[in-house]
């Protein structure tokens with residue numbers, strides 16, 4: 001019998017979009033639920049990258065920090081990644097070309113997937129969400145986010161592919177973060193061109209949705225769901 005692979009999601013992207021930025025789960029606890037994933041930090045101070053069981057913060061000043069267990073996050077999604085499909089990309093392709101190839105291996109469009117791509121990229125375009133005050137809408141913060149494009153870089157893309165019907169809980173489609181092999185550069189992936197590399201697609205059987213039940217701001221927040229979904233489309 002195969003084991004059940006569970007995607008662990010802490011808080012919802014919708015709540016983050018509404019400006020609930022306070023970190024309420026520790027990295028230490030988060031990492032007990034998975035070894036690969038994405039998220040953000042307290043006060044949305046950059047991008048969270050979880051790779052091979054370690055957590056890193058990519059900030060707008062182009063620094064990468066490995067995070068200790070006591071650091072808290074407001075939003076994250078991690079999974080004990082297990083490759084189900086592995087293939088090699090041997091020729092240059094844009095991100096949309098590669099995604100089309102990846103999706104040809106999906107069994108339908110209704111299951112989450114974990115994604116891990118180790119490759120050289122002739123182009124990698126990322127953003128790092130800048131630190132912001134609680135209550136500022138994410139979409140407003142994202143209008144002034146640092147973006148960087150680097151060339152000829154080797155590293156790993158990690159992330160989650162979410163089915164359309166879960167849009168709002170998470171981002172429908174790809175949510176990918178990048179970190180270089182030498183841990184000097186990374187961020188939330190906007191677009192890229194892959195040279196060659198290895199792509200792993202992981203199956204996900206279950207979703208565990210965890211909520212910040214001790215956070216009164218979350219509990220009593222009045223959320224405009226339609227607006228939040230639109231914000232996700234713009235900001236993510």
Ligand SMILES: [Zn+2]
Nearest residue numbers: 038039047188
């Ligand atoms: Zn992200």
